[in-house]
Amino acid sequence: MSTAYQKMTSLCMNIKNEIYTDIEIHNQHILPSFIDLPNLSASIYSTELCNRLRTFLTACPPAGPSPPVAELVIVTNDFQRDLASWKISPVKGGVDAKELFHLYILVWIQDKRLSLLETCKLDKVKWSGVRTQHSTTPFVDDMYDRLRETLNDYELIICRWPEYVFVLENAVADVEKAVVEALDKQYADVLLPLKDHLTPKKFGLKYVQKLAKRSAWEFC
Structure with missing residues (x-):
């Protein structure tokens, strides 16, 4: 090829x-x-x-x-x-160079967008507790590198046809939003087991009455 x-x-x-x-x-x-x-x-x-x-x-x-x-x-x-x-x-x-490659460029950007969104799925996000030298998770650093690589790949095309900036910008924005959502879900799962300890206990009426009777006997 x-x-x-x-x-x-x-x-x-x-x-x-x-x-x-x-x-x-x-x-x-x-x-x-x-x-x-x-x-x-x-x-x-x-x-x-x-x-x-x-x-x-x-x-x-x-x-x-x-x-x-x-x-x-x-x-x-x-x-x-x-x-x-x-x-x-x-x-x-x-x-007509732009006419020849126009549809291909749109497909490239869409395919890259879908590929990066797939990477952002929750089951692909790992090592939430690990920190890198930038005080971020490996997932964030990896996605940052992928986005930077994508922008570099399209630099030559953008220099010749700046109108594709908007298509590429929308794709990158969708991926950034997916990264944030993936992190929200990831850390929500981490904090979920702690909710029982953070939520005040709710006692039933019978339990409260039992405590009240016990306190009354002790007072007598």
């Missing part, structure tokens, strides 16, 4: 280089002026590349923003950005 993504990344870079070469040829004024070689070739290349990328992603759907996948996302976005900077006219059906 990693090799396949690397090959698609190389394909994107090679096609971009071909278009840049056509721009250099056009600037040499070798062809008649009415032939706009860069735009002609870019329309063909971009459409063909988009179709190949879409077919490839369907056949080998990315499970998450792993390094090979992230590299393909970056190169695809750079391809689109470079064509715009070279004054290449947008092509209908051409490469």
Whole structure:
């Protein structure tokens, strides 16, 4: 899978280089002026590349923003950005990096959210009495590391498409809420056996009457 993504990344870079070469040829004024070689070739290349990328992603759907996948996302976005900077006219059906990866990114974030929420379940929370160097439980430290790792994984995507911050922020907020709820339940179970000792005893009426009679006899 990693090799396949690397090959698609190389394909994107090679096609971009071909278009840049056509721009250099056009600037040499070798062809008649009415032939706009860069735009002609870019329309063909971009459409063909988009179709190949879409077919490839369907056949080998990315499970998450792993390094090979992230590299393909970056190169695809750079391809689109470079064509715009070279004054290449947008092509209908051409490469649109965000459109190609949009649904996958949403699925990645949702899957990560569900995975972290599963970790927060009460039966997965252990070692409540153990403390770490930060005066927290291993569960809290582990969840903090997982959240930090998640944010780092999506840094490259957020830098290119900041609108995904809101989706990621909502997922992180749900996980933080689940962490607090898990800790509440965990410590509630720890304190439950102590409730009998903390709650004032309630005596029945007969027991109170018996004590009263005993006190009366003692007084006599």
